[in-house]
Amino acid sequence: MLYDEGQHAMAEETRRVLAARTDRTRLLELLDRTGAWDEAFWATAVEQGWTALAVPEEFGGLGLGLIELGLVAQEAGRVVSGAPFLTYGHGAVCALLASDDEDLLATWLPRLAKGEVKAAVAFAEDDGAMPAAPSVEYRDGRLHGTKGGVACGLAADIAIVSASSPDGMVLALVDLGQASGDELQRRAIGSFDNGRLFADMTFSGAPATVLEAGDAAEEAALDLQAQMAVLTAHEQTGGAEAMMLAARDYALERKAFGQPIGAFQSVKHRLAEMYGLVEIARANCIHAAARQGEGDFLEAAACARLSAIEAYDTATRDAVQIHGGSGVTWDGGLHLHMRRARSLAIELGNALFWEDLLATELTGEPA
Amino acid sequence: MTDLDAWQERSRAWLASVAPEFGREARAGLSQDEDLAVGRRYMAAKYDAGFSGITIPVEFGGQGLSPLHKVLFETLEAQAAMPIGYFGVSTAMPLPILIRYCDDKDWVRERIVAALKGEEIWCQLFSEPAAGSDLAGLRTKAEQGGEGWTINGQKLWTTFAQYSDYGILIARSDPALPKHKGLTFFWIDMKAPGVTVRPFRLANGDIQCNEVFFDDVAVADSQRLGPVGGGFSVAMATLMIERYAASDADGFGPPIGAFVELLRSHTINGRPALRDGRVRSVIARNHALRQGLDSIRRRAMLIMEAGQEPGPEGALNKLFSVRSRQKLSELALDLQGSAGLAYTEGAYTKADWAASWIGAPTMRQAGGADEMLLNTIAEKILGLPQDHRPDKGVPFNQIPA
Ligand SMILES: Cc1cc2nc3c(=O)[nH]c(=O)nc-3n(C[C@H](O)[C@H](O)[C@H](O)COP(=O)(O)OP(=O)(O)OC[C@H]3O[C@@H](n4cnc5c(N)ncnc54)[C@H](O)[C@@H]3O)c2cc1C
Numbered sequence: 001m002l003y004d005e006g007q008h009a010m011a012e013e014t015r016r017v018l019a020a021r022t023d024r025t026r027l028l029e030l031l032d033r034t035g036a037w038d039e040a041f042w043a044t045a046v047e048q049g050w051t052a053l054a055v056p057e058e059f060g061g062l063g064l065g066l067i068e069l070g071l072v073a074q075e076a077g078r079v080v081s082g083a084p085f086l087t088y089g090h091g092a093v094c095a096l097l098a099s100d101d102e103d104l105l106a107t108w109l110p111r112l113a114k115g116e117v118k119a120a121v122a123f124a125e126d127d128g129a130m131p132a133a134p135s136v137e138y139r140d141g142r143l144h145g146t147k148g149g150v151a152c153g154l155a156a157d158i159a160i161v162s163a164s165s166p167d168g169m170v171l172a173l174v175d176l177g178q179a180s181g182d183e184l185q186r187r188a189i190g191s192f193d194n195g196r197l198f199a200d201m202t203f204s205g206a207p208a209t210v211l212e213a214g215d216a217a218e219e220a221a222l223d224l225q226a227q228m229a230v231l232t233a234h235e236q237t238g239g240a241e242a243m244m245l246a247a248r249d250y251a252l253e254r255k256a257f258g259q260p261i262g263a264f265q266s267v268k269h270r271l272a273e274m275y276g277l278v279e280i281a282r283a284n285c286i287h288a289a290a291r292q293g294e295g296d297f298l299e300a301a302a303c304a305r306l307s308a309i310e311a312y313d314t315a316t317r318d319a320v321q322i323h324g325g326s327g328v329t330w331d332g333g334l335h336l337h338m339r340r341a342r343s344l345a346i347e348l349g350n351a352l353f354w355e356d357l358l359a360t361e362l363t364g365e366p367a
Numbered sequence: 368m369t370d371l372d373a374w375q376e377r378s379r380a381w382l383a384s385v386a387p388e389f390g391r392e393a394r395a396g397l398s399q400d401e402d403l404a405v406g407r408r409y410m411a412a413k414y415d416a417g418f419s420g421i422t423i424p425v426e427f428g429g430q431g432l433s434p435l436h437k438v439l440f441e442t443l444e445a446q447a448a449m450p451i452g453y454f455g456v457s458t459a460m461p462l463p464i465l466i467r468y469c470d471d472k473d474w475v476r477e478r479i480v481a482a483l484k485g486e487e488i489w490c491q492l493f494s495e496p497a498a499g500s501d502l503a504g505l506r507t508k509a510e511q512g513g514e515g516w517t518i519n520g521q522k523l524w525t526t527f528a529q530y531s532d533y534g535i536l537i538a539r540s541d542p543a544l545p546k547h548k549g550l551t552f553f554w555i556d557m558k559a560p561g562v563t564v565r566p567f568r569l570a571n572g573d574i575q576c577n578e579v580f581f582d583d584v585a586v587a588d589s590q591r592l593g594p595v596g597g598g599f600s601v602a603m604a605t606l607m608i609e610r611y612a613a614s615d616a617d618g619f620g621p622p623i624g625a626f627v628e629l630l631r632s633h634t635i636n637g638r639p640a641l642r643d644g645r646v647r648s649v650i651a652r653n654h655a656l657r658q659g660l661d662s663i664r665r666r667a668m669l670i671m672e673a674g675q676e677p678g679p680e681g682a683l684n685k686l687f688s689v690r691s692r693q694k695l696s697e698l699a700l701d702l703q704g705s706a707g708l709a710y711t712e713g714a715y716t717k718a719d720w721a722a723s724w725i726g727a728p729t730m731r732q733a734g735g736a737d738e739m740l741l742n743t744i745a746e747k748i749l750g751l752p753q754d755h756r757p758d759k760g761v762p763f764n765q766i767p768a
Contacts, residue, residue, distance in 0.1 A: 002669050248749050263752040265742070271751065272744035276687055279680040280659030287662040303655040310652075352648075359647035362654060363627050365639060367647060 001290035007071060014075040017044060022079040024333045030082070030195040031339070034188040035154045037195055038082025046115035050086055055093055059109035066227060066289040070234040074285070077238030080336045084196050084347075085118045087235070088152045091228045092119035095160040095171055098220035099211035104173070108158065120156035121228065122147035122201060123221060129349035130162070130225060132218070136203065138163040138170050138210065142183075143203035151347050153199025154188055161208065162221055171217045172208035179206040193343035226301035229348050230288045233301075233308035236344050237281045240308070240315035243337050244274040247319035254324070261322070270318045277311040284308070302358035309351050312341040371435065371672060378440045381416050382447045385409070391448040391715060399574065403530060406450035410485025418444075419483040420462070427466055428480040435671045441613035448715065456526050457482050459612075460605045461489040461535045465554065468592035468601065478533070492522040492536040492555065492579060493602065497768075499524075499732075500739045502537075503546045503599055504758075504766075507581060509538035509553065516540075516553070516591070518561075518584040524733075528577035529566045531557045535605070537598045542764040549763055550598030553590045560584070571725045572712040614684040616660040618730065619716055620692030620723035623654045626699055629720070633702055640702060649698060653691050660684050679748045686740045689730045696724035 003011070021044055030036055045051060050072045055061020062068075069090060076086065089112050096108055111117040123130050126148060136145030143163055150159070159174045176184060183206040189198040212220045248271055251262030261267050284307045288300035316338045320327035327334050345351065356367045387393060389409040394402055413419050421437040423429020430436070444451060462482060465475045481487040498505035507520025518538055528534065534555045541549035557564070561584035566577045593601040617623075627650060633640040640646055660683065667677035699720040700707040707720075714722035731737050745751040758766045 002666065002673070248751065251751060259755065260752055262745075263755060265738075265754065268745040268751050268754075269738070269741040271749055272741040275744055275749060276683045279663065279683060280656060280687065283662035283666065283680070284655065284659045286666070287658070300658070302651070303658040306651060306655040307659050352644075355648050355651035356644075358651040358654060359641070362623065362650060363641045363647075365641040367642060367644065 001067075001286055003067075003071075003286075007068065010068060011071045011075060014048070014050075014072050015078070017048060018075055018079045022082070024336070027080055027082060027195070027336055028330065028333060031193070031336075034190060034194050035197065037085075037155060037197060041076075041082025042085060042115070045083070045086060051089060051115040052113040054090055055109050055113040056097075059105060060113040061109070066230055066292045067286075069231055070285060070289045073231045073234040074238035074282075077235030077340075078242040080239065080340050081235065082195065083155075084151050085115075085155075087228050087231045088119050088121050088156070089115075089117075090231060091121040091224050092158060092160050092173075094224035094227055095121070095173070095211055095220065098171070098216070098224070101211070104209065104211070108173075117157045118152060118155050120150050120152040120159045120201075121224070122150045122153070122159050122161045123225065124149060124349075129353045130221065132169065134162050134164050134169065136161060136163040138165040138172055138208060141207055141209075142205040143172060143174060143208045144205060146200060146202045148200045149189060149198050149346075150201050151196050151198055151343075153186055153201050154197040156197075159201065160211070160224075161203070162217070163208075165210075165213065168214040169217045169221070170213045171211045171221055173211055174203070174206050174208045176206075179203075183207070191343070193339040196343050196347070222298065225348065226298050227292065229305040229354070230285065230292075230301045232344055232348050233281065233288070233304040234285045236308035236312040236341070237278060237285055239337055239340060239344075240274070240281065240311040241278050243312075243315040243319040243334075244271065244278055246334070247271060247274070247315075247322040250323055267322055270322065274311075274315045274318060277307070277314055281307040281311040299358060299361045302354045302361065305349075305354045306351060306358065309345050309354075312337075313345065316341040371439065374432075374436055375439050375443070378418065378443050381418065382443055382449070385412060385449075386447055388412075389449055391718075394450060402450060403453050406453050407485035409450050410454055410483065414480075414484045420458070420479065423462060423479060423483075424466070427462075427472075427476050428483060433671070435668060438613050438668065438671075445613055445615065445619075448717070453488065453527055453530060454482075454485060456491050457487075457489040457531075460491055461533070461554075464535060464552075464592060464601065464605055467604070468552070469554070471589070487532040488527060488530050490525050490528045490531040490534040490557070491605075492525055492528070492534045494524045495521060496523050500736055502602065503550065505537065505539060505550070507536070507538040508542075509540045509551055509586070511540065511588075511595075515585060515587040515589075518553075518555070518581040518586055520581050522579040522581075523576075525564075525577045525579050526575055528557065528564045528579050529574075531564075533557055534579075535592070537602050539763065540595055540598070543762050544596065545760050546758060546763045546766065547599045548596055550602075551595050552592040552598040552601040553586055554592060555584070555586065555590070559586075569729060571722065571729070573726075614660075614664055614681070614688075616657040616664065616684065616688050617717070618685070618688035618690075618692035618727070620689075620696055620727065621699075621717055621720060623650060623657065623695075625718070626650065626653075626695060629699060630702060633704070635702075646698075646702070649695065653695055656687060656691055660688055679744075682740065682744060682748070685730070685734065686737055686744075689727060690737070692723060693727035693731070696720050696727060700724060 052061040053064045053068050057063040125131050161172050163170050185202040186199040191198045251267050254261050284304040288304035291297045291300040320334050326332050420429030421432050425431040462479050469475050495505045510517045534557050536553050536555045539549055540551040561582040563580040564577050566574050630640040635643045663680050667681050670677045710721045716723045716726050
């Protein structure tokens, strides 16, 4: 798949806007607070229409898909995006579209497209990223139980939740604003990356609407997890590329022993290895975005996710090392990427989850 | 159907039609000489079928098609395991160089047709005992006098020199100049008096590489390719021609699917090997890596199809794929129990784990060592400085040996 001219132009414009409007000091301040996000980033996302990109036109969206959203995610990752809402908003859009319920679609999609509603997707529990039999239960129109470490959890207006029910697994939508304080509790997790708005969410009879049940729910959950993973992989690739370039620039400018440190092979070769990991991740991302809806989408998504985790982890680790002592100061801000590489590696299923999923796809053998 | 789709269809159909005669199974158990003879017949058949010299102009006996046509055909040809190894160097670099630098066009056409048909073989005489990665450190001498030149010295590694009729050679014509400047490029008649070829065995048993000695070998000035002292640029131009070679995300080792199939019948701690977390991790990671390389390759083809230059990321394939092949092959041998100890010399590297394992280090050197590839990526793509080079700008004969 090759990006067309429109897509190229969109990526460039996104990069330009984000470069102009991102302020490192603001991002650093977020680290010391819980429940806050970068308002300027989110205002830009809404104003630029990124929230509407992958929503069907009949519901006020632009009717585009993962390719375009992925391009935005990559640029957002480059500047350590100021809020997690784009990825999870897309997850909610996918969940709603899977339901086919015209009333629900008409209620939520236009508002998601306009950025008026923020969403969380709560699948993970203590024993895994996507438990087949969640401990959270759905009974008589209400949810009971706890989802841990929900990204966007502190700010979301709606949540897509996986739960067990007499009909098997369900995907349920919770209107978080409508739930009373007794029915829903959100406990902030004081995290190393507070801008992700992590919360433990305890449902004590919060009203919920079932979007899908049984096999269809499991399928829809996996598909939307994969779609969000592909977006996250783009974000990770953008972050990895930013780290590689920062390290390259520093290696050209910083001198030691009478030469730029970039002339030492242990530095130079590390940068070349980073370049390789970034390009491999990028290629997998582009491929996965183009395979949405095809039989091999899950496999392609797993490849994108695994190579992007590796690229971002390696690039942050090595870029920090190449920066010497200045790599570890607060104000230098490289730790923004270090923290983000870790939080994105944990959200949406860690590397082990995707390794197993991919191995199952390739071998037919479960773990 | 586009022109390229049609070309691919035609290529596939022809390769399938000749597979019974020239494919891997037809050649099982042949000696190298017998295999070479089959290879020559294959080359002749390929020439007649119109798949030879794909990017070479029609007036020189080629097909006059695009690099993309060439990559498409060669990818299928490699998958079909045709006997092309003996002609790999011969039909790749030397021919375009002759076209570019040789004045006698009729002679060039004759050589090209003979090489394409497998009747004649060319070799590439670049590396020496003291000049591999540092090609410009070479010492073979070319001295001018009377009618032409006299060559003295030694080349090393020369692939299939033992079967070669001709070679392209780079030699030092002026040791008083800095090392890159005093080099001149020639074509050589390998049967000329004073040329001695000595094959030697590689670690995997292959007899592919040679030492080639030159003792007062007389070369006419008409055999010079490019200007006196311009040899290094000609050599670089030669290497650039191969930019669009067929690549293989499996590093010319077995694919991941073969690893999976191999492990289906094995167990670890009494459980199916494919359920072992370590094995699953290796499968997933190597697959993700190779998928990425494959996507890079496919994207480059699309870019070429659109008439543009592919990005520099194509340079990653050999570096990443061969390392993946090497480690995966080690693990494949480990996991087979005592069967992993068996070794059949000369087995096919894409189908045999031991052959893949023992041949991998060769691929990490030939055509640019890993470390040189990393240097190239760092310098050419990322703009990092060259290594410290104490011999830079120093006249060659003043560089301490
Ligand atoms: C099977 C085979 C076939 C070949 N066929 C041909 C042929 O047909 N014609 C021909 O001309 N040559 C041929 N070669 C030679 C091949 O090009 C060289 O082997 C290769 O360039 C490496 O050179 P070298 O062996 O002298 O190793 P060296 O250059 O001595 O390298 C030794 C080690 O030092 C490292 N090193 C060298 N320089 C640097 C640096 N600047 N920075 C970091 N590390 C460095 C290398 O990466 C390598 O690991 C062939 C080689 C093989 C193995």
